[in-house]
Structures are given as C-alpha cells and as structure tokens.
Amino acid sequence: MKWQSLSIRVQLTLLLGILLVIVQLGSLWVTYWFDIKERKTLAVEQAETLGRSLNHDLLKAILNPQAAIYADISFRLTGFYSVNSLSLQDQQGKQIYQYQREGSVKTSDTTETFSDEPYFSQDYLYLRQSLDADGYSFGAVDYVIDLSSYKTRLDEHLLTLMLIFPLELLIGLVLAWWISRTYTLPFTELAGAMQESDVEGNLFKKVSNKSMNELGVLYDGYNSMVHQIETKTGELIHLSEHDSLTGLLNRYAIEKNIAEHLRVDMAGSHVLMLMDLDQFKLINDAVGHVAGDALLRQISQIAVDVLPEETLIGRVGGDDFYMLLPNSTEDIAVEYARTLLLDLQEYRFVWENGEFNISASIGLVSFNAHQYTMAALVTAVDTAFYAAKRQGRNQLHIYRHDDNRVKQYNEDIQISAVISEALQDGPARFELYAQDIIPLQYETEKISYEILIRMRDSKGVLCMPGQFLPTAERYQLMTEIDAHVLWMYLEAVCGQPQHMDKLAFVNINLAGATLNHPDFQARLKAAIDKFDFPWSKLVLEVTETSAVGNLLLASDFIKYCRNNGIRVALDDFGTGMASFEYLKHLPFDVVKIDGNFVRDMLVDPVDHAMVSYVHQISKLRNQETIAEFIENQEHLAALKEIGIDYGQGYHLGKPRPLSEWL
Amino acid sequence: MQNPVNFVTILFIILFAPQAYAESLRVSPEWLNNNLHSKDLIIIDSRTENDYEIEHIAGAISLSHELTYQQKQQGGNIVEPDVMQKILQHRGIDNTKKVVVYDGGEMFDASRVFWALEVYGIKDVKVLTPGYQYWSAKSYSVNSDIPRLEPGNYVPSIDHRKIASKFATQLATNSPGKVIVDARSYNAYSGKESTAKRFGHIPSAISIPVSVNLMKMDGVPSLRGLKELADVYAHLPKDKKVILYCEVGRVSSTNYLILRELGYDVANYDASWREWGNDLNLPIEK
DSSP, rough: OOGSSHHHHHHHHHHHHHHHHHHHHHHHHHHHHHHHHHHHHHHHHHHHHHHHHHHHHHHHHSSSHHHHHHHHHHHHHTTTTTEEEEEEETTTTOOEEEOOOOTTTOOOOGGGGGOOOOOEEEEEEEEEEEETTTTEEEEEEEEEEEEHHHHHHHHHHHHHHHHHHHHHHHHHHHHHHHHHHHHHHHHHHHHHHHHOOOOOTTBBOOOEEEEEEEHHHHHHHHHHHHHHHHHHHHHHHHHHHHHHHTTOOOOOHEEEEHHHHHHHOOOOOOEEEEEEEEEEEHHHHHHHHHHHHHHHHHHHHHHHHHHOTTTTEEEOOOSEOOOOTTTHHHHHHHHHHHHHHHHHHOEEEEEEEEEEOOOEEEEEEEEEETTTTTEEEEEHHHHHHHHHHHHHHHHHHHHHHHHOOHHHHHHHHHHHHHHHHHHHOOOOEEEEEEEEOOESSSOSSOOEEEEEEEEEEOOOOEOHHHHHHHHHHHOOOOHHHHHHHHHHHHHHHTTTTHHHHHHEEEEEEHHHHHHHHHHHHHHHHHHHHHOOOHHHHEEEOOOOGOOOOHHHHHHHHHHHHOOOOOOEEEEETSSTTHHHHHHSSOOOOOOEEEEHHHHHTTTTTTHHHHHHHHHHHHHHTEEEEEEEEOOSSHHHHHHHHTSSEEEEEEOOOEEEEEHOOO | OOOHHHHHHHHHHHHHHHHHTTTOOOEEEHHHHHTTTOOTTEEOSSSSSSHHOOEEEETTTEOOOGGGGOOOOOOOOOOOHHHHHHHHHHHHHTSSSSEEESSSSHHHHHHHHHHHHHHOOOOOOEESSSSSHHHHHTTTTEEOOOOOOOOOOOOOOOOOEEEEOOHHHHHHOTTTTTTEEOOOHHHTTTOOOOOOOOOOOOTTOOOOGGGGEEEEEETTEEEEOHHHHHHHTTTTTTTSSSEEEEESSTHHHHHHHHHHHHTEEEEESSSSSHHTTTTSSSSOOO
C-alpha cells in the first residue's frame, strides 16, 4: 500500500501514533534513567547512613578487637538485608574483619574496587568509608551493597510503566484517531460537497464551518467560488437557452422543453403554436434591421403579455416564434391565439415617423405526451402554420390530422420539388404564355403583351400560376422563377427579328422581392450584355410592391433600368400596402390599375372614381396607365372614356402560348 | 527477576535443609586414613602443643584448644579476632579448605576448636571420632614431623549465631524462643559445687551434662552415635534456639557439636559460669 493512497485521517493517526510511541519511549527511558540514578543515590545514602550508624562499633572493633563486639556487628549487619558483605581495615589497610551475608554470593572484588567514590557494578554498589574520630582516621570499611532489592523495585516500577505503556498508547491512538477525524472532517465534508454538487444542473452544495482560521478561509473561498460558478453558469445557461434579442427562449431551449413535454407523462394535453409575422421581411427591408429587431422585441413583449404566465415562448427563426402552453386544452389555446392576433392587428409599429400595420399567422397543434415524435410534432405545427399562411394574413389554423389544407401543404412540398425540377433540367418545365395589351386611345399594327407563366410537370399536366406561385413564394423561389422567365423569353424571341419589329412592348412580371435581389440584378445585367434585344420594348411589371423593401436601393435599380431603356410598371395599383407611398417615391413609368376596381367600376361609382383618379394622378406624373380585367365592351368603353392608355383582359385577348405569337 | 531468586532459594532449602537438619559433622578414622593425603584437607591437632610435638597424625598441624581462649583462668571467652586472624593465617586455614579436628578422644578439646572455627566463620569443619587414641591403636599413620605451613589470607568474620554473649544469655533467660542448657555436671547445676563464687545455674537453664554425649569404644573414648543422641535430646524442642554453657565453654562445645549435628540452632556462651557465677549482678537459680 502506498503512503500517498492512505487517507489524511489514517496518515495523521499513524504519524501521531509514531510520535506518541517515540515520545513515550523517550519519556520511559528518561524515567528509567532518573529512576536508576535516584535509586543509586538512595543506595549510596542508605549505605552511608548504615556506615554512620556502625561507625562507632567499627571503631570499637578496631581499637578493642573482641569477638563479642564483632559478633554484635555481625548480628547488626544481618538486619541490613542490602549489605552483601563488609570488610573492615585497620590503619595500615590490613583487613581485620569481614562479613559475608548468609546465602549471598561472594563478590570477586578486591580492595582496589573500592574508592571514596561509590562504584556501581551490575548488581552491587561498592563503597568505602573512612572510619574517623575527631578528625583522625582509624581505618576504613568497604561495603558491598546488594542492589537487587533496589533493582527489584526498579524493575517493578519499569514493569508498571511497561504495562501502562500500551494503555497509554491505546488512549493516545484513540485520541490521535479522534483528532485526525476531527481535523479531516471539514475536508471530507468539503470533498463530499464537491462530489454531491450537480454541475450539469448547476446545483452546488454550500458548506458551512464555524472555524475562523485557514479552514474558515477555505470554506468561504469554496462558497464564494461556488457562488461565482453558479452565477456564471446561470448566466451561461440563460445565454445558451435564451435569445439575446428578445430575451425569449431560443430554438434549442424551446425544443428541449417541447421534447420534455412529449416525454413526461401527463394527464392533460399541451398546445404548441408557431407564429410568424406576415410582412416582417418587408419592414426589415424597408426600414432596416435595427427597426426589425425593435419590432421583434415589441412583438415578443405583446406575446408575453397576452399569453398565460406558464407559456414557454421561444424565437426559433427570424420572426418565427414557438409558443408552448403546457397543460392546456386546444380551446383555451385558440382563445389566447385569437387574442394575440387581435392585439397584433391593433398594434402600430412606429419607426422614424413611419407607421406600419402588422399581422401574424399562427399554426396551432395540441398534443399529449408520447403522441408525437419531436419531428412529427414540428411537422404538424409547420403544416398548420403554412395552412394559416395560405389563407392569407392574420390567420389562425388548427392542425387536424385529416385536414384538407394540410393535404395541400403536403402537395406544396411536392410542388416545390416540381418547381425546382423546372428551374433545373426537367423533366418538368415552365412554359411561357402571352396575353394582349391593347392601346385604347389609338390604333396600331404593332403588338404588345404580358408574359405569363405556366408549368408542365413530368407527367405533362399543365399547372396554372395560382397552383404553384404561392408555393414558390413561400419557398423563396420567386426571384429564380422571374429571372428564369426573363431568360426564357429573351432566348425565345431574340432569334425572331420580324417578331421584334412587330413588337411594341412586352411586360414581364417581377415579384416585389425580386427587384432588389442582387441575383436578379446580376442576371439582368448579364442579359443586357448577352442578348441583342431592343431594351426599350421591355417593361418590368413589379407586383407586391410592399415586398420591394428598401426604396432607395429599388430607386437606384430602376434608374439603372431606365438608363438602359427598360421601363418599370407598378402592378395591381390600389391594393396592397402603402401603395401611394411607393408610387410617390419610385420612378415608375407605367401604372397598372388593380383589376378589382375595373371589375366593379360599372356598378360601384367609388371604384369608377378610383380608376379615374389613378389615371389623373398618373397623367400628372407623366405615367401611362394599364387597366386589367376588361371582360366586356362596357368596361372597354368606360375605360376609353376615362382615358386609360392600355387595356388587358379576356375581352381583348386570352393568354396564348408564346410560341403561337412568334 | 525476583522469582528465579525465590526459586533458587526454595531449591536450596529443599536440597540442603535436610542435611543441615541431621548433618554428620564427624569423620571416622578409616575415612581420614583413606583421605590422608587429600589436597585441601587440613588436619588439626587440638591437643596441647606438647602432645602434638611428641606424636600426631601424619600431616596434622597443631592448633591447641588453649589458643581459643583469651585467658582461660578468667573465663572461657573466645580468643580475640586479631589473634585468631594470625593463628588461622599462619596455618593457612580459610574457607577454601576442608578441616578435620581431632583430640585424644575425649572430644572436649576437639569440640572447642570445632566451635571456635565455626564462630570465626570457617565453614567446612568436621571432627574425628574416635580420636587419636583409637587412631594410634589402629596403628594408622602417625609421626612427629611438623609440616611446612603455607600462610593463608584469612580475614576474621564472626558467625554471631554460634556465640552467645552475657547480654544475649541474659535475654535468653526470659525469652520463650530460647532454651539455656547447662552442660556441667548435675551437682554443679543443682548448686552443690561451683568453680565460681556463687552456686547454682543460670535462671531457666535445663541440665544436660556433657557426659550424655560420650561413651567408650573398645576402651577408648568416643562420641555416641547420632541416632542414640537424637533420643537423648528428644525432649529439647527443635524450634527453639539453644544456648549452651559450662564452666568455661569447653565441655559445652561437645554439646554444641552434637546439637549442630542434630540440626539445632545452637550457640555457645563462651564466658560461661566462670563469668556468670562471679558476676554478682546476675540472677541465678539453684
């Protein structure tokens, strides 16, 4: 076993134990040493006392040697058990008397053994005393003192010490164990606290200790460290789970919560909603990202205010929000969703003197634990959301498993695949149609038309724009389609000089988002370089002007177009968002009046007036006007009368494949 | 450490006590004759120096019983230590030697020397019985040569248990643990005759005349057998210390020898009646 692998408690106990043994052995030795010394001193003292008491008799024995005196001395000496032997010498150093204790061992000493200093052998003390009287020495007496009696007591003493020794050691070890335990307990506690701390859960055990010494510092340090870790980790967790912009949960966190609700058994149902702003991109493009961010924050606040407190709200994309209502029924959630939509509709977003109406679409799905997988639930709420989107703005759609709209959503996916096919190499493809645009105020030999798009799938079935363009919009494919159409058209007509001679102008549609799209702008420039086309005959018809976004950029591009002779028309004027604003700021050449006004102008004087006013305004701005939806002679007559420049509609000509025009 | 000592002591007592209890302190002439030339053996002639000079056992040295008195005329007091030291050193006697003492056969002189040697600490002393008369009658080796003596290194020591002073005897008269034995004739004990000024005996003393120890063997005097003597002394309690006296501590030495043999703790009051009987301060009985 390695010393390092032993616990501090065991190490301390062992060290203290060893220390204890050393100290005890040391003290034992010192005690023993002092004992011996003391007993030697005692032996000497007793021998000297004996000598003094015998002094008189021994003197008498020297001066008057009588057997009776000697016998007396012998008799008296038998009373001193420690006297092993005694030898009396006269003045000349001659031994004149000796006493050997009965049964004692005769020591092999000589007179040289004795001196004035006491001498100790293993078992005996040798001592010489001078026999003095009145300052005159009459002889000397040598004592041999048996130390066994002292030794016996010494041994007994030592034995007692030896017996006490293990007892002391035991007590010492118990104390050592107790001390080491007491002193390592705080460390064990600290280590335990560290091990018990749940780092993932950011739950740290606090420790407390009354010590004000190093231990107190250590504990305070640990607590302070843990506190900092907790705070920082808390911040990190918050950062990792929250969206920095809105303060809502982020995708990771909300999805974790959704997964949790799918996983944990609960009697009640939960509701998941997906919300998206209807024109967020427009606002973002129109007034910039800073405004967009502000809008998102305000929208988030509205959602937080409207929805119940326990709702978990997360921003999962640009303007996409997941809202999870735990333990809620569909009916309750629908109420909340409607309130939210209403609040958003009433809300006006104000930015740098501009004011914007906003609306949102919400998809909603209620679910129980284990009812869906995460992916299936996301698909479900997406489906419901796209269904809502498809219905137009400000819509709520509730997911139903057998939903028609849901089925349509599934078709959407298929359609988008077909569109992608058509944009690439097929087998599906786009076909170009053209519809007449007739001048109303003059007669001409020349032709003019608007290019329309059809799509033929791999089975040869023809799809109308209404069937696939919404999908294309949702899948952000419009720019590509617009560029593709332009390219197709140019390729089709550039080899037809007679046709181009006959052509007065061609209107080609652009989605609002396409106008400012750098890809499209690049394609157009490439087309101008590549194709030998009379560019003054091209009119770009911008629909969904609200989607144009940044007016300044758009304005620059329009100027570029006009420098190349290309004119720009504003499509569907009269509907849509802030159309007058666009009309005012963008240098359009042509204004196309929304068909809805034309359709009802004969019965609705307001619509009639509208068409008339638009025309008047356009004239003031030196812009040409086109009216759509001309379905009969009455429409035509009325529009001619107002002074509209061009007309378009079934009455004037149905769309025909472009190939038939060539 | 104490235990082994105790054990040895007990062992010692077990092995040697029975011998001390009835240890023969006599040798026979036959034994002596066989061991005559043994090294370390000192044969002491306790008769007068005149007798010794005439003839003695071959190899024997002279230590006359007369040398064991300070002044025999005044009393039986044992010779002074310094004198005894010279006597024994001169003769090379010490505790490294075996000693056999003899006299003519009466045993008084031999006993006196035996006692004196024991008092002066000589341990291995035995007595030849029957004595010289028997020896010479048996025609064992005798001569008148005086052996060359190698001086010894004797230092006096006194075995106080074997000698009793007047003081000790005084104490013994009243001590229940001690018995005083008068070895003089019954007439002397009973106060009919005395060599001192006063007549009678030391108070509490009992009378065991020395003659009970002796007999004639083939016409020569000798000690009686030990077994016989045990019966003689049967009435004397063995757990009591015995103090002997006679006129001058001479004949009582014979009693001393016998009682030693029988295992008694015995001391000889050497000054004896010549001191006690003449000291008017001491009590006597009749």
